[in-house]
Amino acid sequence: MDVKEMKTLNGDIPIHEEEEESISIRKGAWSYEEDSILINYVTIHGQGLKRTGKSCRLRWLNYLRPNIRLGNFTPGEQLRIIQLHCFYGNRWSKIAEYLPGRTDNVIKNFWRTRVHKLAKQLKYDINSAEFRDFIINIWLPTLSEQILASKAHNCNYIDPSSSDDVPKTPPLQMDSWAEFSEDVLSGPVEAHPVSVLDNGLDFFSSPFISYGFHGNGKSTQF
DNA sequence: AAGTGGTTCAACCGCCGACAT
DNA sequence: GATGTCGGCGGTTGAACCACT
Numbered sequence A: 001m002d003v004k005e006m007k008t009l010n011g012d013i014p015i016h017e018e019e020e021e022s023i024s025i026r027k028g029a030w031s032y033e034e035d036s037i038l039i040n041y042v043t044i045h046g047q048g049l050k051r052t053g054k055s056c057r058l059r060w061l062n063y064l065r066p067n068i069r070l071g072n073f074t075p076g077e078q079l080r081i082i083q084l085h086c087f088y089g090n091r092w093s094k095i096a097e098y099l100p101g102r103t104d105n106v107i108k109n110f111w112r113t114r115v116h117k118l119a120k121q122l123k124y125d126i127n128s129a130e131f132r133d134f135i136i137n138i139w140l141p142t143l144s145e146q147i148l149a150s151k152a153h154n155c156n157y158i159d160p161s162s163s164d165d166v167p168k169t170p171p172l173q174m175d176s177w178a179e180f181s182e183d184v185l186s187g188p189v190e191a192h193p194v195s196v197l198d199n200g201l202d203f204f205s206s207p208f209i210s211y212g213f214h215g216n217g218k219s220t221q222f
Numbered sequence B: 001a002a003g004t005g006g007t008t009c010a011a012c013c014g015c016c017g018a019c020a021t
Numbered sequence C: 001g002a003t004g005t006c007g008g009c010g011g012t013t014g015a016a017c018c019a020c021t
Helices: A003-008 A016-023 A033-044 A051-066 A075-087 A091-097 A104-123 A131-154 A175-179 A180-184
Strands: A211-217 A218-221
Touching: A003 A104, A033 A104, A075 A091, A075 A131
Parallel strands: none
Antiparallel strands: A211 A218
């Protein structure tokens, strides 16, 4: 049973999600009314799933709750993740606060699959200065180009991560980051295929987040 | 078509801190 | 203060899927 279901069991009118956020979580001893609600629910629905509360919670948070965003990360989201990871490290839940509708789990998966894979294929240590330079000098500028191209291509799209409700991306502590303007980071963002760049990078070779890197005898995708 | 290896991502695990008793 | 419970977090696993031979 999810939180919203519990809140409507009393026969009250359904609670809007905005209101839901403002309702404080009760702790401590259960009241008679709460016991009644729980008994009624189990009477109607049975004890239900052979799942732990922890498992149910995870399923709800990562997949079922309203406003969850599924699907591939946009260039803007990727840019923000990379930027935020430089600031917060592996604090995935913190990073997720800046990406509405995205969970810490999917961000973690993105980092561990796409980014680690890229580092491995380029034969860089994920924490090395060389890989950091690659990100700053090649990957991020390319993402920025894609974002700007998307802006030009689709003026009506609004990037959810740029809404006023989302915390601003924290300041980065590397000089190179200053080169990336707020204009790039705050504008509308959507993935669009981008043509081959003149430096030999072939980005967006698939409709999903998949890039090719050809150079120095290395060929990879991330 | 079948086998194999690589990739993705949802789910699980273990730890830790907060809180109630 | 001691103990137990629970939620949140980051790390890890494994099933499903995909690409290639």
